[in-house]
Amino acid sequence: MTENENPVVEIDHLTYRYGSQNVLEDISLTVEPGSFVGLVGPNGSGKSTLVKSLLGLLSPQSGSVKLFGRPQQRFKAWSRIGYVSQKANSFNAGFPATVFEVVSMGLYGKVGMLRFLNRKHKQQVREAIQAVGMSEYEKRNIGELSGGQQQRVFIARALVSEPELLILDEPTVGVDAYSVQSFYDLLSELNQERGLTLLLITHDIGAMTRYVTDVACLNKHLHFHGTPGEFERNQDLSAFYGHDVQLITHEHEPAHAGGGRG
């Protein structure tokens, strides 16, 4: 298993232009196996563009991305990566699908075309639902659940293929403060107990620094990559990107919290 020693993600001098404007400039970032990286940046800082470039949904103009040591263009084992997007919050709420059906989708890529889910797969789906604590909602319609519960279902969908890397793009948008807390607890547990590598993208640093092993700050360039402790000590950075605001602004709206300047 030499492959495990490769960094999970290796971004090398990546630049992405939209028209004549640089959205991302010369980004180099490495995500080591077993780490929990929090990538923070204000709105419009290119976070989602970076994620989409990682996943091959966008093609950057220069630079390269390696996934598990393989150039992304030639990467085929997509089931090793779980992805939970911001959009999960704005899917068609009336869509008539049960929690079980939604989580099953997570296996489709791994099972492959022209094959059907067997009993073992269904068991895996149930286990993933259980892992996020949603077993009693298995047969419920996805649209009937709260934002926080839906987000758990989407995590289960990402987990069911037993990925080694989980990428979460603004997963807590539209989720209430209490659920956000238990959501982070869940991520932390996945990271520590299962050794799942996590890349969490957010504009609101919130309580994140308490859970992650690495903080990376993005605003077109990568400004910082280090431990949460180093981040907190760097006053300029935490002034710009925000800090553990829950300690300061307890009951305030999250909109004020993250220092959302573009």
Place this chain on the structure above:
Amino acid sequence: MIEAFFRFDFLQYALFTGLMIGFLAPVLGVFLVVKRMSLIADALSHITLTGIAFHMLLARYNPTIAAVTPLYLGLAFSVSGALFIEWLRRMYTSFKELAIPIVLSGGIGLGVVFISLADGFTTDLFNYLFGSVVAVTIQDVRLIAIITIVVTVLLTLFYKELFYLSFDEEHAAVAGLPRQWLHLLFIVMVALVITASMRIVGILLVSALMSLPVAAAMQWAKSFKQMFVYAVLIGEVSVVTGLIFAFQLDWSAGGTIVLVAVGLLLLSMAGRRLLTKVAVQMNNRRTTSVE
């Protein structure tokens, strides 16, 4: 009625065809509705009309063509229309619905010109517009049976991919599903089913058979799989009841089928509301009695 059924071939043809499209149209309709693409069926049915009109124009000058069912040319046009729609949707990614008026009006424009060059509005053409119980031929039945088999096999094979793609296109792409290819496959299937359904329900009403049973099924279905069961059930009941009434009363088949479907939709909506009300009241009573 039953005696007539065994006496007249055309009634048997109409019933077999009806049973096939009562299954096909709602099944594809489920995907169309959840993808918010139900109007695409309208665009494709109108381009099918263009194909039918083109057939009639050719048939006027060539008796060999006149002997063949116009469904083949209708099929060719609707499949080309489907490919054209997919291409337009890729060109106008932010305004995907633009593909519908473009294909729909372009199709009608061309179709009307063909009609005026041929014989004008004949009974035959009228039957294609509004459907007919008596016009189904054995040739039609064969073609529609082939379409039914092909579409059913394809849907079974690609069910999970089409489901994922309808629910969440971005994640489906990240999971490595070939989405362009699947879109194309799907829209070609829609074109096939529209051609198949047209004989009975008519071009102007095909999209109703793809959306009304699905809208009714939505009131009852608790899962995506159940959507298919209910939609097909409602679709089949609409088609069979519609055909019987149309034959007995000498009404237009398409119109009657659609009216039955509308009736079932209204019943579903009312039934659902009633049930919800009863459930709420039972719940209230239970909580008060516990207190």
